[in-house]
Amino acid sequence: MSERTTRKIAYPLKKQSLADFKVGVDNVIFSVDTSQNRLLVLLVMRQDEPFLGQWCLPGTLVRNGESLEDAAYRILAEKIRVKNLYLEQLYTFGGPGRDPREAPDSFGVRYLSVSYFALVRFAEAELIADGVSGIAWYPIQQVPQLAFDHNKILEYGYQRLRNKLEYSPVAFDVLPDVFTLNDLYQLYTTVLGENFSDYSNFRSRLLKLGFLCDTGIKVSRGAGRPASLYRFDAEAFVPFKDKPLVFI
Amino acid sequence: MSERTTRKIAYPLKKQSLADFKVGVDNVIFSVDTSQNRLLVLLVMRQDEPFLGQWCLPGTLVRNGESLEDAAYRILAEKIRVKNLYLEQLYTFGGPGRDPREAPDSFGVRYLSVSYFALVRFAEAELIADGVSGIAWYPIQQVPQLAFDHNKILEYGYQRLRNKLEYSPVAFDVLPDVFTLNDLYQLYTTVLGENFSDYSNFRSRLLKLGFLCDTGIKVSRGAGRPASLYRFDAEAFVPFKDKPLVFI
DNA sequence: CCAAAAGTGTTGGCGGTACACCCATGG
DNA sequence: CCATGGGTGTACCGCCAACACTTTTGG
Numbered sequence: 001m002s003e004r005t006t007r008k009i010a011y012p013l014k015k016q017s018l019a020d021f022k023v024g025v026d027n028v029i030f031s032v033d034t035s036q037n038r039l040l041v042l043l044v045m046r047q048d049e050p051f052l053g054q055w056c057l058p059g060t061l062v063r064n065g066e067s068l069e070d071a072a073y074r075i076l077a078e079k080i081r082v083k084n085l086y087l088e089q090l091y092t093f094g095g096p097g098r099d100p101r102e103a104p105d106s107f108g109v110r111y112l113s114v115s116y117f118a119l120v121r122f123a124e125a126e127l128i129a130d131g132v133s134g135i136a137w138y139p140i141q142q143v144p145q146l147a148f149d150h151n152k153i154l155e156y157g158y159q160r161l162r163n164k165l166e167y168s169p170v171a172f173d174v175l176p177d178v179f180t181l182n183d184l185y186q187l188y189t190t191v192l193g194e195n196f197s198d199y200s201n202f203r204s205r206l207l208k209l210g211f212l213c214d215t216g217i218k219v220s221r222g223a224g225r226p227a228s229l230y231r232f233d234a235e236a237f238v239p240f241k242d243k244p245l246v247f248i
Numbered sequence: 249m250s251e252r253t254t255r256k257i258a259y260p261l262k263k264q265s266l267a268d269f270k271v272g273v274d275n276v277i278f279s280v281d282t283s284q285n286r287l288l289v290l291l292v293m294r295q296d297e298p299f300l301g302q303w304c305l306p307g308t309l310v311r312n313g314e315s316l317e318d319a320a321y322r323i324l325a326e327k328i329r330v331k332n333l334y335l336e337q338l339y340t341f342g343g344p345g346r347d348p349r350e351a352p353d354s355f356g357v358r359y360l361s362v363s364y365f366a367l368v369r370f371a372e373a374e375l376i377a378d379g380v381s382g383i384a385w386y387p388i389q390q391v392p393q394l395a396f397d398h399n400k401i402l403e404y405g406y407q408r409l410r411n412k413l414e415y416s417p418v419a420f421d422v423l424p425d426v427f428t429l430n431d432l433y434q435l436y437t438t439v440l441g442e443n444f445s446d447y448s449n450f451r452s453r454l455l456k457l458g459f460l461c462d463t464g465i466k467v468s469r470g471a472g473r474p475a476s477l478y479r480f481d482a483e484a485f486v487p488f489k490d491k492p493l494v495f496i
Numbered sequence: 497c498c499a500a501a502a503g504t505g506t507t508g509g510c511g512g513t514a515c516a517c518c519c520a521t522g523g
Numbered sequence: 524c525c526a527t528g529g530g531t532g533t534a535c536c537g538c539c540a541a542c543a544c545t546t547t548t549g550g
Contacts, residue, residue, distance in 0.1 A: 470528085
């Protein structure tokens with residue numbers, strides 16, 4: 001409030017001067033490596049000033065004729081080859097001064113970032129190394145200092161990921177067609193932490209909902225009883241669509 | 249996907265041409281008239297082309313040096329005088345062609361809308377009529393065709409309002425300092441519909457949470473037993489902050 | 497036979513739903 | 524004294540956490 005007031009007093013003659021914007025799209029792309037129980041986020045190394053050589057979220061400026069979502073898909077497609085993914089808009093960061101390319105006290109162009117949140121299937125995601133730029137999956141705990149305000153964006157995305165997992169069936173977009181209940185459980189554990197739920201309770205809750213169907217096929221992983229492979233039944237899920245639903 | 253592919257093929261030489269943007273902020277401002285049990289949204293009449301004379305959401309273009317949120321507060325302050333309000337970012341709409349000022353097939357400037365969601369206290373909200381432009385509270389069911397894609401934005405905001413009410417204490421930002429439990433119940437009923445919950449259950453659930461304190465003061469509204477006035481105790485609410493919480 | 501992993505069952509408590517019922521006031 | 528709205532109590536059901544237990548495999 002006080003900020004706004006100050007500004008009005010400071011530049012009373014500039015009241016009508018509209019800012020010009022470049023609009024960027026930045027993606028927070030998550031993936032879960034179930035074999036190692038790690039939650040990963042995709043980072044790339046900046047090739048240009050500012051922040052040359054520093055890690056950041058994959059992003060791009062929006063082109064003519066391109067929608068925001070199109071731009072988000074384009075970045076993604078440039079960085080990884082993947083068939084199954086979930087993507088939605090996250091938040092728009094647009095404060096003045098968030099990009100050093102904005103001259104500090106001039107009325108030059110502003111840089112705005114519309115961020116998108118994505119979750120991809122780790123096993124089938126191929127990173128596209130162009131031989132020039134760095135690109136890597138970073139475990140969420142080991143993310144370094146990022147360029148711009150990207151640490152903030154990432155934090156925001158991480159929050160969203162946890163919510164999505166609890167209240168929507170995103171997990172099934174990111175698991176293989178068939179999976180064991182343990183795979184599913186590991187996914188949840190990796191993202192939400194060890195103590196989110198007991199395995200057997202998680203099991204019965206999910207099965208009672210009725211949209212996971214047992215294929216009958218068994219699969220053995222080393223010692224121990226073989227597990228059933230399940231399939232997500234999109235048909236059976238329809239009644240739950242748009243209803244509040246807890247997967248915890 | 250196919251859209252993006254087509255575009256790449258259609259304009260291969262334009263690959264690097266970046267769009268220039270004007271960024272607008274549009275507010276979905278809700279208010280609840282508890283005396284008439286109506287959910288209202290603030291609309292203004294457009295004074296300029298395009299869509300001259302048509303109703304739309306109050307909006308503005310972002311000025312130099314102004315953050316998005318500042319712009320949102322500025323619109324609000326230009327249209328209504330109000331002390332208590334809740335405001336948060338809603339969604340960013342930025343597809344090409346959403347504003348007729350974008351020349352249809354040129355590569356001119358694009359118009360992007362960052363929308364904000366607000367809830368204000370009806371009783372204390374004074375509309376600012378400048379004598380020129382139309383401005384009005386519209387019952388949500390009677391909203392006409394709006395300019396641009398504002399009907400879509402409104403729909404999105406309405407959805408958010410219902411979620412917010414169920415999972416967060418926004419209601420207390422918008423009720424008077426002291427209120428009866430029936431006031432609170434009416435607010436919920438007006439927004440969520442009649443059948444969201446039984447009154448007595450709503451009562452006990454809320455009271456059990458312990459952040460509503462009885463002032464002891466009674467108030468009589470016509471016939472019937474007088475009701476207690478309650479106050480929202482922000483201190484007592486702290487432990488629930490950031491915890492999942494259901495107000496249904 | 498034992499360890500490991502998958503899967504089933506049981507129990508107690510808490511919380512929601514649907515009511516029935518008492519209380520205080522105006523007319 | 525009765526209609527009206529405020530407020531309390533109860534009985535049932537379902538859900539969920541915790542944990543014990545059985546089943547099926549590899550070694």
